[in-house]
Amino acid sequence: MLTNLYFVRHEHSTxxxxxxGRPLSKESLAVERINHILEKENIDTVVSSPYKRAVQTVxxxxxxxxxMMMIEQGSLIFNLxxx
Numbered sequence: 513m514l515t516n517l518y519f520v521r522h523e524h525s526t527x528x529x530x531x532x533g534r535p536l537s538k539e540s541l542a543v544e545r546i547n548h549i550l551e552k553e554n555i556d557t558v559v560s561s562p563y564k565r566a567v568q569t570v571x572x573x574x575x576x577x578x579x580m581m582m583i584e585q586g587s588l589i590f591n592l593x594x595x
Contacts (some may be wrong), residue, residue, distance in 0.1 A: 518553070520546055522569040535566045547572040 513547050523542030528534040536543065558574040561564045 516553070518550065518555075520569060522563075522565045525565040532562065533564050536568050542569055543572060544556070 520542075522536060523540040525534050525538045525540070526537045526592050546569060555573060560570050
């Protein structure tokens with residue numbers, strides 16, 4: 513069985529002193545591009561950091577089918593979405 517890993521980095525984010533809660537900026541086009549590119553792939557699991565901008569970037573991919581989105585914080589993994 514072949515396993516593919518896709519690494520995605522968020523695009524531009526709006527500055528905020530709240531590093532964990534800083535969202536993507538309105539100018540960011542990354543989310544649409546990422547969803548378009550990855551919708552053709554058979555993705556089983558999406559893993560993201562707990563930063564809001566990272567979750568915003570991959571949430572559409574995770575909700576696209578039977579995938580599960582997890583937030584990894586240290587050694588803990590939290591289920592954010594299960595379809």
